[in-house]
Amino acid sequence: MDLNDLIFAIEMIGTVAFAFSGTMVAIEQKLDLFGVIVLSIVTAVGGGLIRDLILGIHPPFMFQNSVYAKVSAVVAIVTFFVIYRNTSFMKSRYMALYTSIMNLFDAIGLAAFTVIGINTACNAGFEANTFLLIAVGMITGCGGGMVRDMMAGITPAIFRKHIYACASFAGALICVYLRPVSVSLSVILGAVCIVLIRYLAAKYRWNLPRVPKEVS
Numbered sequence: 555m556d557l558n559d560l561i562f563a564i565e566m567i568g569t570v571a572f573a574f575s576g577t578m579v580a581i582e583q584k585l586d587l588f589g590v591i592v593l594s595i596v597t598a599v600g601g602g603l604i605r606d607l608i609l610g611i612h613p614p615f616m617f618q619n620s621v622y623a624k625v626s627a628v629v630a631i632v633t634f635f636v637i638y639r640n641t642s643f644m645k646s647r648y649m650a651l652y653t654s655i656m657n658l659f660d661a662i663g664l665a666a667f668t669v670i671g672i673n674t675a676c677n678a679g680f681e682a683n684t685f686l687l688i689a690v691g692m693i694t695g696c697g698g699g700m701v702r703d704m705m706a707g708i709t710p711a712i713f714r715k716h717i718y719a720c721a722s723f724a725g726a727l728i729c730v731y732l733r734p735v736s737v738s739l740s741v742i743l744g745a746v747c748i749v750l751i752r753y754l755a756a757k758y759r760w761n762l763p764r765v766p767k768e769v770s
Contacts, residue, residue, distance in 0.1 A: 557738055561673055564745065566625065568666025571659040572598040573626035576702045577633045578656060581644070583706045587634055593702055594630035595623050598663075601697030605671050605690050609678045654756075660699065660711070661721075661752035665745035668695030668722045669729045673741065676733070684730055691726035692719060695748075717760050721751035 576597025580590040599616040606614035616622055637643055644652070671694025672687050680686050696712050696719055703710040712718045729744030754760065 560738055560741065561670065564666045564741065565622070565670055568663045568670065569598045569622050569625050570629055571666065572663035572698050573629035574633060575656060575659045575663060575699070576626075577630045578652070579702055579706050579708075580630075581634065581637055583708075585706075587631075590634050591627050591630045593705060595626040596705060597698045597702040598622060598626040599698065600701040601667050601671070601694040601699075602674075604697045605674060605694040608690060608693065609675060609680070611674075611678060615674075657752065657756040660718075661749045661756075663698070664695045664718070664722055664752065665725060665748035666695075667698070668692060668725050668748055669741045669744045670694060672726060672729050672733075672744075673737075681733075687730050688723065688726040691729065692722045695722040695726075717751060717755040717762065720762070721748045721755065724748065724751055 573594045576594040577590055579597075580593035585593065599622050602622075603614050603616055606612075606616075642648070668691045672691040674694070675681075675683075675687050675690045680690075699718075700710045700712055725744040725748035728747050729740045732740035732743060
């Protein structure tokens, strides 16, 4: 598999993962089918859209190639009707499994789009700007989930649990600094690092410190 095939495969994995994540949040918030599709697409392509606006890519890739929106819509429709026909999946006895699946798909999407964002910035001619590469990678990885949560009317997960942005930052560092050695290796190891950190954070309930509420 050459680099272009690897990048496209990672993009598709990330698209499906984030589309599923957006779909489940929309269903949990009791949105109708149209709302579910919109939230699925926004989650999958939102970070990339923000990235392209920052990098001056016009029109953004999501409009140059509709496959990402189409895949997201298909994921949304299929998942919606599976849940619609089997509402028991959303019952309390399945919530532990649901949470695990959501964490997994969020981790995969975060990893995929963080490294894709860095690769896109490099291809756009910004390879020498380390700060921009890391920032754009994190925005690509975290942006879709942030927009998803804000549209769903909930506090973005990036601000409240499971070392989300920090995982993206760590993976972005690895991807950027290993890139001169091997582009393919940097992409793979950066993504693996993010998934591993997100897995450990969810498993061991790692969170950044916060000011505790006053006890009345």
